[in-house]
Amino acid sequence: MLLAPLHPPLPGYADAAAALTLCAVDALALPTDETLMLAWAGGDLHAFETLYGRHRNRLYSFLLRQLRDPALADEMFQDVWQRVIAARAGWQPEAAFTTWLFRIAHNRLNDHWRAARHRPAAPGDADERVAAIRDNATPETELSAFEQRRRLQRAMEQLPPEQREVLNLRLEQELSLEEIGEITGVGRETVKSRLRYAMDKLRAGLTE
Numbered sequence: 001m002l003l004a005p006l007h008p009p010l011p012g013y014a015d016a017a018a019a020l021t022l023c024a025v026d027a028l029a030l031p032t033d034e035t036l037m038l039a040w041a042g043g044d045l046h047a048f049e050t051l052y053g054r055h056r057n058r059l060y061s062f063l064l065r066q067l068r069d070p071a072l073a074d075e076m077f078q079d080v081w082q083r084v085i086a087a088r089a090g091w092q093p094e095a096a097f098t099t100w101l102f103r104i105a106h107n108r109l110n111d112h113w114r115a116a117r118h119r120p121a122a123p124g125d126a127d128e129r130v131a132a133i134r135d136n137a138t139p140e141t142e143l144s145a146f147e148q149r150r151r152l153q154r155a156m157e158q159l160p161p162e163q164r165e166v167l168n169l170r171l172e173q174e175l176s177l178e179e180i181g182e183i184t185g186v187g188r189e190t191v192k193s194r195l196r197y198a199m200d201k202l203r204a205g206l207t208e
Contacts, residue, residue, distance in 0.1 A: 033097035041088050052081070055101060058173055062102065065168050066109055068157075076112065080105050095182060102169065103183045113161065155205030163198035166191055 031039070031047075033054065039047035059080065064073040083104050091100075156164055162184070169180045180191045 034093040037088065037091055037097055038093070041091060051097070055098070059101065059105060061172060062168055063105060063109075065156075065172065066161075066165060067112075076105075076108055080108055083108070096179065098173075098175070099179045099182050102173065102175070106165070106183050106185075109165075151206055152202070155202045158205060159198050159201060163194045163201070166194045167198040167202075170195055 031050070033051060036047040036051045040051065056077075060073060060077050063076050063080075064070060067073045067076065080101070084101065095103075156167070159167065166180050166184065169175045169183065170177075175183070177188050177191045177195075181188050184191070186194075
């Protein structure tokens with residue numbers, strides 16, 4: 001997947017570049033996402049490459065599970081990163097970078113659903129495509145694991161969009177209830193309620 005060329009450093013950031021560069025980070029410590037984002041805003045291209053490498057798989061997996069269409073997920077993946085690129089100059093570490101990134105994805109998904117007025121039908125091979133995202137099964141267990149993932153994916157397809165989203169953010173992205181609330185714009189108790197209903201429906205679907 002290709003990304004558009006990065007914009008050159010904006011005026012006003014040149015003097016801050018040295019202070020924000022990754023060279024100032026302890027070589028023995030991995031820089032945080034927030035440090036990388038600030039360094040990138042200061043003109044450090046390597047910081048963006050590191051940031052992109054950390055989050056591209058998680059973001060694409062989330063979008064694919066929501067959209068169930070690889071081509072559409074690719075398009076939205078590019079769009080989310082373009083919005084990150086466009087917003088980098090004014091970014092402030094008021095929230096964790098992951099929370100900010102997935103909030104952009106959440107808002108973009110909402111725009112898509114409003115425009116489409118419906119959730120598109122899953123492609124015929126959607127189960128196989130999505131199940132293959134994290135296929136770490138050994139040859140001995142591959143068939144059994146695939147069948148389990150397929151049953152789980154089918155049960156998830158029956159969830160309402162808002163329940164499906166919080167479940168993905170919690171289980172796939174391992175975000176906290178507070179982070180999910182920030183991303184989706186609802187309170188912690190609402191997140192808990194959606195998760196509880198989603199898990200109840202999954203259990204019912206898997207026991208049928």
